[in-house]
Amino acid sequence: MNDLRIRGGLVADPEKKTLVEASVTISDGRIVHVGKDEGGSTEVLDATGCIVCPGFVDTHMHDEELDDPHSVERALLRQGVTTALAGNCGSGPLLGTIRPKRQTPWLNLGYLTGHGILRESVGVNDIYRPATPDETTKMQVLLERELSEGSFGLSLGLEYVPNTDPAEIAALADIVAKFPHRWISVHIRFDGPRCLEAIREAIDIAARHHVRVQISHFGSMTAFGQLQTALDMVDQAYATGTDVTFDCYPYAAFCTSVGSAVFDPGFEERWNKDVGALEAGSGKFKGQRLTKTMFEEMRSETPTALIIAHVLNEPEVRTCLRHPRCAIASDAVLRNGEGHPRAAGTFPRGLRMLREEGLSWPDALAHATSIPAEMTWLDRGTLRPGSTADLVLFEPERFTDKATFSDQLAPPEGIRAVLLGGRVAVREGTITEEPLGTFLLRR
Known part of the structure; x- marks a missing residue:
């Protein structure tokens, strides 16, 4: 019996450039069927209103x-x-x-x-x-x-x-x-x-x-x-x-990093911008546009701190x-x-x-x-039988980034689920309690 069936969504195949109504059936971490709903899975994931695509x-x-x-x-x-x-x-x-x-x-x-x-x-x-x-x-x-x-x-x-x-x-x-x-x-x-x-x-x-x-x-x-x-x-x-x-x-x-050679003398002339185009991305001045004094303090005292250059x-x-x-x-x-x-x-x-x-x-x-x-020669990025079941289900009308320069880790909206190897790793924006990834080695 199959492990999981995703039904009700539009399946996007970036290789074939198609977007069609279909179900995706997963067994043992891999996609085994893409097409007409065959039924028979022990678990069903509703993708109504979503695009289903490779991770x-x-x-x-x-x-x-x-x-x-x-x-x-x-x-x-x-x-x-x-x-x-x-x-x-x-x-x-x-x-x-x-x-x-x-x-x-x-x-x-x-x-x-x-x-x-x-x-x-x-x-x-x-x-x-x-x-x-x-x-x-x-x-x-x-x-x-x-x-x-x-x-x-x-x-x-x-x-x-x-x-x-x-x-x-x-x-x-x-x-x-x-x-x-x-x-x-x-x-x-x-x-x-x-x-x-x-x-x-x-x-x-x-x-x-x-x-x-x-x-x-x-x-x-x-x-x-x-x-x-x-x-x-x-x-x-x-x-x-x-x-x-x-x-x-x-x-x-x-x-x-503010201490890197990127910010060696001459960077302002190189970009035709003054130091006010720089924002502290981490550390003491996080979120503030910098003055010359602030920049020099960060560069000398916290060289690994991050700078955002607009x-x-x-x-x-x-x-x-x-x-x-x-x-x-x-x-x-x-x-x-x-x-x-x-x-x-x-x-x-x-x-x-x-x-x-x-x-x-x-x-x-x-x-x-x-x-x-x-x-990168990775066996990923496809949605066809035999592929690893790394998938994203998102609502196309709601799918948008919410992270800003003041709230840098705000999660996006519109993702219903993210699957790793056929297991749900994210559901409605919430990550599962345990990591499901693998440390990859190229052999």
Whole structure:
């Protein structure tokens, strides 16, 4: 007898671009039937008034705080994310460090190995110093071990280690290229005026090393008047066989640590904005727009505190999101449960924007499901017999983000249920009492 039957909803298949009335039957954690209601299940989940779609796949988020395994994961789960990949922007931890802390995640969770952690592990603690050849060789050995043990790839945060030698990157890219279905995510070296130079560097890494490169949060790096040119560069490279992908979150403000190189002297001129465009995302001044004095105090006394920079061009962000190969990704990051509303609102907000831009529901949902799954070789993002029963049921007229810059973790409205492996993980906005996710390893 089957375990669960979802009936009464419209089933969205992002791969086939269809939206049809159908029931979904689940047994042993997998979808066994999509179509006419066959009956016979021990439990029925009513989806009347809902769209039923694959769980959302977040290929770029952060869950590296060792002692907080809950805040980011739960915020993502409540907005429909069922699979996520952490460790981006060069910050990914070593598996031996993070895996004991994430034995029972709230969603399906995998990690990339961070370039920053590799550098620290071999003694390169100065973010402005290139590694020596000997240190680079040691990083290669460590990265190969991590990939052998199940890391999904390498993450680079080149804006955070701005003097990284191209030879250091090349040596690590050669290791990644040895492993099937691994990739390099790149937070590019420059945002703003020099972003096109940095986009070219990322494309060249992919072309020279025959490895997939995912350019991270594309909008936050290029939405300063140069986004369309950057997209054209990527499209041209892709058309000639270079394996380059990208993601974007649906906000006109980015978020990162105040002590990072992003805020080195000259940032105001780079963005043509003064310090009043910055908002404290965590810490003593949370929620306040900053003065020069407040900024300098945060940078010197609490360098890991988060800053929200309201400096991006929203029409360009929308242009990026609707590109047919762009994945919605949250770039969720929190400090002590505080941060940017993207941790709680990215997917409903991004899907709403895509609908406003004229996309059908199946086309919009592809940006949150099948596109990111294909980008990362994940067996997710589909709704067909044999697929893992990670699903979202949402009411399309009510589905919207509620998280704001003042209430950053407010859950969205309109989600009736989120399923992980055929089990209900979220019902009417409430998370079940126990985590149902799996720690993912790439073998």
